[in-house]
Amino acid sequence: MNSEKSGNKQSKKPSVDGTIICHCFRVTDKVIEEAVRQHGLKTVQDVSQSIKAGGGCATCRVDIEKIIERVRTHSTQQACAEPKKTEKIPSKKISESDRETLIKKVLMEQIRPLLLADDGDLELVEITGKTVRIKIWSSDPDNPKAEATLLHSITGILHELVDSDIILEDVTS
Ligand code: FES
Numbered sequence: 001m002n003s004e005k006s007g008n009k010q011s012k013k014p015s016v017d018g019t020i021i022c023h024c025f026r027v028t029d030k031v032i033e034e035a036v037r038q039h040g041l042k043t044v045q046d047v048s049q050s051i052k053a054g055g056g057c058a059t060c061r062v063d064i065e066k067i068i069e070r071v072r073t074h075s076t077q078q079a080c081a082e083p084k085k086t087e088k089i090p091s092k093k094i095s096e097s098d099r100e101t102l103i104k105k106v107l108m109e110q111i112r113p114l115l116l117a118d119d120g121d122l123e124l125v126e127i128t129g130k131t132v133r134i135k136i137w138s139s140d141p142d143n144p145k146a147e148a149t150l151l152h153s154i155t156g157i158l159h160e161l162v163d164s165d166i167i168l169e170d171v172t173s
Pocket of ligand 1: 021022023024025053054055056057058059060061
């Protein structure tokens with residue numbers, strides 16, 4: 001009697017795009033990558049709360065950690081390599097106070113949030129003419145090249161967006 005099976009159930013085949021990392025919840029690496037990227041997830045716990053992955057038997061947690069690290073490292077490098085286009089003021093027309101304001105804006109509003117999101121940080125110590133002194137902490141303190149790479153990237157951004165004569169010095173130690 002109860003033959004109300006409509007038969008038109010839409011085939012809800014999950015499009016398995018990528019490799020399944022979390023078998024408990026059938027979550028792929030692509031989905032985890034996207035969630036980390038879009039929501040700025042930092043820990044496996046963040047991922048579990050957001051998309052469940054890793055919240056079951058926990059055998060996938062190491063793989064999820066690797067994905068988080070990979071995505072976050074990549075996005076920071078990419079952001080540093082391709083800074084958002086903001087109002088670029090030609091260096092010849094910029095006054096000293098405008099340059100200082102722009103330097104602060106780029107460092108604190110564009111670059112610092114990226115570093116913070118990646119467990120790094122930056123502190124502006126002083127600006128003297130075209131010399132900018134900062135303290136910088138990378139997300140990978142055990143890697144001596146990480147801070148040098150960041151300093152190089154930030155210098156490039158300041159040259160691009162503010163003034164190509166800017167000298168950036170790391171006075172962290
Ligand atoms: S495989 Fe991911 S929680 Fe079990």
